[in-house]
Amino acid sequence: MSGFRHGQGRLGDATLHFSFDGKPMLGRAGDTVASALLANGVEVVGRSFKYHRPRGVTSSGPEETGALVTIGAGGKADPNARATMEPLTQGLEVFSQNCFPSPKFDLMSINGLAGAVLPGSLFSAGFYYKTFMWPAALWYKFYEPSIRAAAGMGTPPKVADPDIYDRIQSFCDLAVVGGGCAGLAAALSAAQSGLRVVMFDEHNDLGGQLLNEVNNQANADLEQWRVNTIAALYAAGNVKVLTRTVCWGRFDGNTLAAHQSVDGKVRQNYHKVQAKKIIIAAGAIERPLVFGNNDKPNVMLASGARRMLNHYGIATGKMLAVFTNNDSAYQTAFDYIDAGIKVSALVDSRQYPSQELLDGCASRGISVHTQAVVTQAKGWQAVRSIEIADLAANGERVSNRRRVECDVLAHSGGWTPQVQMASHGGKPPIYDKKIAAFIVDDQAPDTYSVGAAEGENGLLVCVAQGVEAAKAACALLGKEAGPVALPPQERAGATNIVPLWSVPAKGKQWVDIQHDVTAADVVQSHQEGFVSVEHLKRYTTLGMANDQGRTSNVNALAIMAKCRGISIAQAGTTRFRAPIAPVSMGGFGGREVGQYFKPVRRTPMQEWHENAGAVFVQAGMYMRPQYYPQAGETIDDAYERETAHVRQKVGICDVTSLGKIEIVGPDAAEFLDRVYINMFSTLKVGKARYGVMLREDGIVYDDGTTSRFADDRFFMTTTTAKAGPVMAYLERCLEIDWPELKVRVSSVSERWGAMAVAGPNARATLTAAFPSVDFSNEAFPFMGVVHAEHNGAKMVLLRISFSGEMAFEVYAESEHATDIWQTIIDAGKAYDIVPYGLETLGALRIEKGHVTGAELDGRVTLGDVHMDGMASKKKWFVGKNLKDREGMVHPDRPQLVGLKSVDPRTPISTGSILVNDANASAGADKQGWVSSMTYSPELGSFIALGFLRGGKERIGQRIYAAYPVKGITVEVEVVSNHFVDPTNERVKG
Amino acid sequence: MLRINCPYCGEREHSEFTYGEDATRTTPDNDAPMEQWNTFVYERINPAGEHLEYWHHAFGCRAWLKVQRNTLTHDISWVGLPHENPQVQS
Known part of the structure; x- marks a missing residue:
């Protein structure tokens, strides 16, 4: 011990x-x-x-x-x-x-x-x-x-974090980063302006280096200044003091990010603070000297050993030795010996320390070795002695090695201003010879670096700078900051550093102690040709541990600069990135974890589906029934049964997730003519039409069915995936491109619950469910639209089909949608209705050859999906100008085809590459790809949709669907994409 | 984080908005040649400095706005409606 x-x-x-x-x-x-x-x-x-x-x-x-x-x-x-x-x-x-x-x-x-x-x-x-x-x-x-x-290092926990983390977004007029003397003074001065002030400090106790001071009678007034200043801040109603809060990043628009550790139900708060002005009073940290075994336990930074003694009441050893290249470490020796702990040696690499310090040592009986260095720390595990030696005048070699007893070595290689926050603003750190460290000149109008963070060392000047910055910042905000009493005592001003970057002696000299990088590693990296700071860091991994190079950066740069024969200023340093300290992922997640990670949308019929035993799948943000298994059924059993049932009898499917947009105004028809490739101005009231939209570059954007409710009122549906983007796109068109059009668009996706009723018994089912509606072919033809009411619930009925069967879509007001659904189920019992899920919806549309998001993937043209004939030649529409470019209509483009497994029981994987030769590498022989697949009960075979060079001209050929990642190759026959009812007899029946 | 002063809602954080597109382009006439449309769709200036762009207040009032943003500093110096323009400083 x-x-x-x-x-x-x-x-x-x-x-x-x-x-x-x-x-x-x-x-x-x-x-x-x-x-x-x-x-x-x-x-x-x-x-x-x-x-x-x-x-x-x-x-x-x-x-x-x-x-x-x-x-x-x-x-x-x-x-x-x-x-x-x-x-x-x-x-x-x-x-x-x-x-x-x-x-x-x-x-x-x-x-x-x-x-x-x-x-x-x-x-x-x-x-x-x-x-x-x-x-x-x-x-x-x-x-x-x-x-x-x-x-x-440590091992991450293998179980979920049970703690709660919160995110807090707040605003303030002035943020003060750091609660040392400069930060305290700045905050107290600004507090008197009445502005909202937030002060962060990562420690539990405020005061910064003041906490290193011994708490005795001689310092009572100084301690009182600290305590009173803190008390005044807590008493001020307009100041928020956040301790144990590491402010780890500064971002655009004066945003600060900080993690606060708290005791209680919440473990950490992640603060995002929007500040009008920022005062950076982050202080400075002491950096180590680089000598042999400087990583041994009981080798401590002098300021750290001092705070242990004076603040925590801990003597770090029974016999202290001190090694320094500047003034500040002397006080550690004085405090230890004044506290009754032996100090065996003070080793100063400088030739001429100030007489005042030497006198201080003499009066206390401390033996001082000037122009001397510690060559290495000794001891089996922790320090038990040190070897010291005289340093040659040129600093290149040592002589007269001798041994000094000690069980703790306090050392100081100078002070490194904490410039990370200032550097986040984009300004490069510049080398300041006077303090042998980097500072960032980052002053006004939005940020002010003050105190030790700006390279100052005296207590009084740091306090004065804090107050001055607070006054300047408040003045820019139209308020007047108040005065702050100066501390009653001064503490060390200039540290009079004479740099000693590494001791010229053999031994393991650690530069980045945390990441185990030695001075020899830095030299080796130079020998192997790495000359830039960035490469040095990457190659040696220096500064990549969780102190982010706080202690090691300056020493490493200096050693590298020496190798290259250039000055430290010329070598420069890297800019700092957030976060400046390790912060928990939990804070970033806040409460948005687990089921709250993203919102879940449920359709009005969710509860019904749950009661029916549906298995759900997430489609976009929606939870949708994937299939409704009966006892003992697998997913394949279930969807094959549901699919066959719809084709033979009738089924009902929840299609609420479709995007629904109401388009209203005298120019609504003109508007639709511009965004769709086909005509909508000719659409009769009470009719629906399938429409396709292109992007400006001529690629297919989205498709859906739009109905005309009145001359000036349309009801558009979009695909589930594009519901949001299409809405934003329509708004953009109206506000930016065509403000002259008198049209309003509103999303009514949540207003309507939607269900598709499909199958040969669909008409009979709906006639039984809603006797007041005439579902006959004459009154309600294919693509017809009917408005109806049932038990006070408004409904829109569309005769459209995504399955290829006779089908209707029923849109019912959300709050009544489950009633309407139940009404259809009840009426459909006589016709053997079953609910079907997303799997069957997909199987049916693939059998019919309809495209969806899997096909319209942002790469296909109208020609690729055989829709070029739909494009109107009588009007302009978005995408018209570029859709016929050479590459867009090239005959070699892969086009939509159907594919059928030659062995009907062999599935065709989605994402397979289509090749002519089963043995050719897929890259050399790519003919196209598979976009969707299903088992088709109607055909008794696995089928797929895909895009193939040559398209429909190759119907009848046999090719291969290769999936090299899984080593699967399936022989397939090219067929029409309309596997079922190619002449549309069923939908019109 | 960027703050955008929506003319309808007031100053809001940029996470309420989605970036739209370059607002300095002029849409060609409907019957303009394909080359002109090609230039319009694919070519961008990408300036270093002040730039006009469209942003959508997607999680607010859903208005499309024109925003003047400095691409070097991210400073937003002006926000207006799509058919307004910032006054040129003399």
Whole structure:
């Protein structure tokens, strides 16, 4: 053990029970999982991604690279959680990751040894690409399974997440990203303007770096400033403070996306916030120094070690050493020694640290090694000592190696402004030599980057910048922001960094600790020819773990720039993409999961179908009866029975899902003449006509039947699939193309329940059901339209047929549709009526040779489906100008034909390719394709519709339907697409 | 997310709308030659910068609107009815 509970910090006294890998442990209210693990002396928290090296807590914040754990068990398990960001709760179960059997003794850590011994280890830079070049057989047998077993982080839960996630869309005048000193000041200043303010912070506690400060008498006034500022924000009615909320992306139109963790019935809220102005006060994170074994447990960022001590009351070890290239880490040494913990050495790579700091060390008895570096951390698993050495003036070599005792090493390689949110706006990060890091110059009018996120370090200047930005933003919104009292003490200004990008000594030097990428990998990637930042990242997988390169980016760029002999500014950096932190998929889904994933539409007769034992299938958004099985029937038994029954007797089918559009106005007929290829102005009132629409490019768009109810009133039906698009298209035509037409269109799809009654007994059935209607051929001929009423329910009756049988479509007001359906069923009993489903609907229309969405797939022309004769020559219509282009009327185009299995019992797969030669490759001999298939009880054979080169001229020929994916080839005979009743006698009978 | 100020409904999120098409094209006459129609249907300018396009307020009032959008920044600087046009800034 190394860490231990040392003091109170800012925590309360309440004790919390939790477990780590099943072992019971104690923590305190206010602890994070990381601080609680340290308090229990846990050093090795898990194993690393590729090499299974032991890893421990490295920080106190979102920059955590080592302590990745799984929180919770079963469906609630949250893998790869940063222990530093997870508040400890009563009874929390925490598990280590990527280790077997335990984090302290892990069998897979051999990977690390192999990396050191073998030339080009399994996981060195570019392994993703190189391994794929090895013999394919070896990949599947050996490499893939062994890499899968070895590499990885937590395991995703195998059961559904039982928790609820919510999505919240909100609006504000000003959003403040970050609740550190600059963010707090900005929010409080803006709060006084009366505008609506939202402030996000990913931590549980607000204050940012102020939480690193020791909470003692000398700092009481500073702590009071923090507490008072926060209290004032919570007290303001116009400020929403969102803690434990990571703002992870900024999008067009000043939209911010954030995930908020909450305790309660809902686990997370996904906030989408529309802000008029945004202040980015995201702060900066400390980055690691690159030296040997810098990934060992108990190597911690100096600021992280400091916050552990001062905020959580955890001493991270009994003897601290500090390694730095800037001023900020000195305070960690001072705080530890002031708290009574030994500090064995302060190793500073700079030649001349400020006299003030040196005096501080001298007065505390800290031995300072200037112009010196840590060459490596030592210890079997966690740090037990370090090797330090003097750094040559040119920075290229070391000498005078010596050993220093310590059980925790705090290091600081400088501070990296959190520019991700600023970068999302599109501006490239630029290198700032003064702080040796990238910043984004993103100021006004909509966003303001302030404080440490903009490269500042002093407490007072950060606060002042926050207030200034709030005033500027509020002024642009016509309001006046108020003053904020400055903090009573100043905290470190300039850090006086002298960059040290990597220590010139041998050893495993980690750049991306989370993704196991070393300095040597970066150098190797350069040697193998990768010179751009993007390629470096792709090749080494640097920055691709869940910290998204927060800690590693700048160091890696610097090492690469050095290899190339260019400056860091010239090397540049990649832009940042959202999300900047790992966020749960659950939040994106919100409540739209499972059955709520998308809306389900049900027809008015749904309950009737359920009672009749229908099996449902989703067609578009509609639930439609697929078939109505009788006892012991399979789907094939059922649809073959239903299909044969309709042809012999009568059946009824729910066709409510068809699109229904009412078209009204003095120019309605003219309008239809323009959108349909055939004439509708000549259609008589009380008659229906089949119509086809083309797109502007001449391809078939949709088809359906449109009836004329009155001179100025039409009733259009569309296919189920195109109901929405056709409606939008008609609206577009009227509003954009032909505003002069006096026509209105309205969707009446939901107003009418629709049912098709088809079969030789259809007329008798309907006559019995609705005695007041004359269904005789004379009164109600084919394509006739009749309005009727039954028991107060309005109905429209159309004599149209999709099945090829004598058939009527009955449209009944939705609220009465089930009554009408039942009336037909009752009356039809004497004529042996059965309900039929979508399978039979399809079988009947394929037998008849009618096209539907499977045929009208956005590629076919009128000629392809033998409808070119329908196109009127007397008028203009959409698609007319381009439908006769050379390629559209080319004789080689595949055309609609019928296909019949030569062996009637062999099915023809939809999607098969039609070929002349059974043995030819399908690509070389493609003659067409199969679009729909069914078994035809009428023909006693499997049949299909398809498109074939040469079309009807090839009727009688035998060809093959090949399905290479499944290795199926079926011999088929080319026939007419009208398998049943080609002369239309039945429908007119 | 983009915000579109529908003249009928007020400012709404773009997820209520569906993109329609380029609004800078002029439909040829019905009897114009095939080549002209071919150009109309297939050729687009694809400008970098301000662009006029039709959007449909499909999950709102269902009006078709003309929208001026900057294809580089996504800024929407003007929204009007299909037969209106933004005033040219002097």
